[in-house]
Amino acid sequence: MSIDLSVLVKAYDVRGVVPDQLSPVVAEALGAAFARVVVLPDAEAGAGTGAGAARPGMVIGRDMRDSGPGLVDAFARGVTAAGVDVTLIGLCSTDGLYFASGSLGVPGAMFTASHNPARYNGIKLCRSGARPVGQDTGLAQVRELAQDYLDNALPEPVEAAGQVSERDVLAEYAGFLRSLVDLSGVRPLKVVVDAGNGMGGLTVPAVLGEAAGLAGLPLEVVPLFFELDGTFPNHEANPLEPANLVDLQAAVVANEADLGLAFDGDADRCFVVDERGGAVSPSAVTALVGLAEVSKELAAGRAPTVIHNLITSRAVPDLLSAAGAQTVRTRVGHSFIKAQMAQHGAVFGGEHSAHYYFRDFWFADTGMLAALHVLAALGTQEHSMSQLAEMFEPYVGSGEINSTVPDAAAATQRVLDAYRAAYPEVVVDTLDGVTVSHWESHPQWWFNLRASNTEPLLRLNVEAADEDIMEKVRDDVLALIRQD
Template sequence: MTVDLTTIIKAYDVRGTVPDPFSPAVAEAVGAAFARVVVLPDRADDGDAAARPEVVIGNDMRDSGPELVEAFARGLTAAGVDVVLIGLCSTDGLYYASGVRHAPGAMFTASHNPAEYNGIKLCRPGARPVGEATGLAEVRAAAQRFLDSGLPDPVAEPGTVQEMDLLGDYAAFLRSLVDLSGIRPLKVVVDAGNGMGGHTVPAVLGTAAGLPALPLEIVPLYFELDGTFPNHEANPLEPENLRDLQAAVVEHGADLGLAFDGDADRCFVVDEAGRAVTPSAVTALVGLRELAKEQAAGREATIIHNLITSQAVPELLQAAGATTVRTRVGHSFIKAQMADHGAVFGGEHSAHYYFRDFWFADTGMLAAMHVLAALGEQPHPMSALSEMYEPYVASGEINSRVDDVPAARARVLDAYLEAYPDVVLDDLDGATVSHWDATPRWWFNLRASNTEPLLRLNVEAADADIMEKVRDDVLSLVRAARGEGELA
C-alpha cells in the first residue's frame, strides 16, 4: 500500500514513525525529489550548473538513522548529486556544515519525539530553511510521484559519497563567536537527555575537540547517546523533564544548569536554586549582548522575537537602542524575517535562538555560551542576573482540546471586546488581545493548532493575580460547553 506523504511531510519537515509510514523507500524517494526540486535547480539558478552539486547529511543518535540516511543518499546520488556524510551531529552542527560548505543539507532527527520516530530537516545552502512555502510542498509532491510510479532512472554519472568529521570545526567556530576564556570559574550541570548534547557539549565546552580548557566544571547528566530516551523525554519545554536537572544543580551547588533537547538545537537554562529561566529572559539577555557588540562597532541592530515572547523583550531591547521586529511563531517565519532585516539575533518562547553570525540559523549551544559569558563576566548569581530580564508574570503555553475551534475563539473575543473596549486586537498569528497600554497591564494570545483541534493560550501580565485572572477567564470561555460564557 502506498504511503500518503501528506501524513509525514508537514509545514516544516518530515516526521513519522519508522518503518511505517517512514521507511527507507520513503527516504529514498524524498532524496530523489530533493535533488530534482531543490538541489539541481538551485545550482542552475546560481549559474554553476556544470559544477557537481553536493548535499551534506547528518543524523542524531536514533537507531533508525543510518539506514534512512543510506536510502536518502541513494536518491541523491542516482540524480548525480555528491553526498557528504558528517555522521552523528546536532541539528545546528548540520547547519554549520551547510553554511561553511555552502551546500544544501539534510538532518535526520525527530528532535524530542519518542524512539519509534525519525524525520528530516532540509535546508538550502547557507542553512536556509526548506518549508512548505519554500520548496517542501514541491518535494512532497515529487516524492509522492516517485513512490506511486517508480523512481527516475539513474543518471549516467551518479554522485559520489564521502564521509567527513566536522565536529571539531563546528566547536572551534562557536568558540570564535563567544570568548569564555576570561570568565570566572563556573560549575555547570548539563542534562543532554541522552540526545546529541552528549556529543556536542564535550567538544564545545570541554577539550574533546582539542580546544583550550575553559574555566568550567561540567557535571554531565545523561550524556550517553540513546535514542530510546531511557531517563526522560528529551523535551525540556515540558517542566517534568527539567526535574532531574533542577535537583542536580542544587545537589552539586552548581552555578546554573543547561538542558538540551534531542537534536540539541534548543537550550534551556536553570538558575543556581533550580528555578527555570524563561526563554524570553534568555532572548533579552543574548539580544542585549549582540546589540552591544554591534553598537561597539558603530552599527545599528535589528532583533527579531515572536509574538509569544515576553513584553519585556522589546521593551528592554528598544530602550537599549535596538530595532525590534515581532513575528509569527515558527522557525520558518523567524528565519525569513532574520534574513529580510539582516537581524543580528532572534529568539522564540520555545528556546530556539537565531544568530546572523550562524547563517541566520538557530543554535542552542551558542545561546548557552552567551549565558555562560554573561554570568561569568560578573559576580552575581544566575537568579539575580535573570531577574533583570523577567519583570512580568507569564502563564506558559496552555493547550485546550475543543470540539469547535472557531466557536471557542469567537466566544473569547466577543467577551473581551465587550468587556474591555480599550483592548488592541491583532491577528498576526491567531488572536492577540492586548491591554498593555492601559491598567491593569495584560495581554493574551490564542492560536489554533495546525494539526489538532487545539487552542493554545499564552498570557502575560504585570503581576501574578492579574495573569491568573485573565488565564482562568479565557480558559473558562474556551472550554465552555456552550456559548454562554462570560467574564467573571
C-alpha cells in the same frame, strides 16, 4: 499502497513513525525529490555546489536514533541517483548540520525527530547557507514529487551518478562557536548539563571541553545522560515539559552548581536552570542574549535589529528597544523567524520555545551558541543566575496551555467577543492566531490564542504585569474556551 506523505511532511520538516510512515522506501523518494526540487536548481542558479565541486553536492547528518543509518543510506541513494554528491557528516546536532551547510555552501538534510519519542524519526531540510526549506519555500514541491515517485516509480538513475564521501565537522563546529563567544576570561563556573541521551552528549564535550586545538575553559561540567541513546531511557529529550527538567534541577542544587543547561534531542534548543533549580524563561534568555548582540553591533557602529516571536515576553522588545535596537515581532515557527532574520539583516532572533537564531550562524538556530552567551553573561559579573534572570523577567507569564476543543474557530470568536465587549479599549491583531492586548491601559495584560495545524487544540499564552492579573485573565479565558 503507498504512504500518504501529507501526514508525514509537516509545515517545517518531515516527521513520522518508523517504519509505518517513514521507511527507507519513503526516504529514498524524498531524497530523489529533494535533489531535483532544491539541490539541482540551486546549483544551476549558482548556489549549492560547494567550493571546487565538479557536481552539485549536499550534506547529510543524523542524530542517535537506531533508525537513522538506514534512512540516511536510502535518502542518499535517491540523491546520488540524480547526479548529486553526498557528504555524510555522521552523528551531529541539528545546528552542526547547519554549520556544515553554511561553511561548505551546500544544501543539507538532518535526520532527527528532535524531542519526539524513539519510534519517530524525521528530516530537517535546508538550502545552501542553512537557508530554511519549509512548506512555502520548497517543501510542498518536495512532497508532491516524492508522492509521485511513490505512486508510480522512481526516475532512472542518471549516467553520472553522484558519489558518497564522509567528513567529520565536529571540531570545526566547536572551534567556530568558540570564536564567536570568548569564555576564557569568565570566573570559574560549575554547570550541570542534561543532554537527555541526545546529541548534546556529543557536542557539549566538544565545545565546552578541551577538544583538539581548543584551550580549556574555567568551567566544571557535571554531565547528566550524555550517553547517546535514541530510546531515551531516562526521560524524554524535551526540556519544554517541566517533568523533563526535574533531574537537572535536583542535580544543580545537589552539586551546588552555578546553573544548569538542558538540550533537546537534536541539541538545537537550550534551556537554562538557575542555581536554586528554578527554570529561567526562554524570553529572559532571549533578552539576555539579545542585549549582548545589540551591544556588539552598536560598538561596531551598526544599527541592530532583533527578531522575536509574538509569544515572547513584552520584556524582550521593552529591554532591547531601550538598548537601541529595532525589534520586529513575527509569527511562531522557525521558517517565519528565519525569513524575517534574513529580510531585516537581524543580528539575533529568539522564540519562547527556546530556539535562538544568529546572523553570525547563517541566520540559523543554535542552542549551543545561546548557551555560550549565557555562560559569558553569568561569568563576567558577580550576580547569581537567579539574580541575573530576574533582571529580564519583570512580568508574569502563564506558559503555553493547550485546550482540546471541537471547534477552535468558534471558541476563539467566543473569547474575542467577550473581551471586546468587556474591554472596548483592547487592541486586537491577527498576526498569528488572535492576540488581545490591554498593555497600553491598566491593569496591563495580553493573551494570544493559536489553533494547532494538526490537532483540535487551542494554545493559550497570557502575560501580565503581576501574578494576580495573569491568573485572572488566564482563568477567565480558559473558562470561555472550555465552556460546553
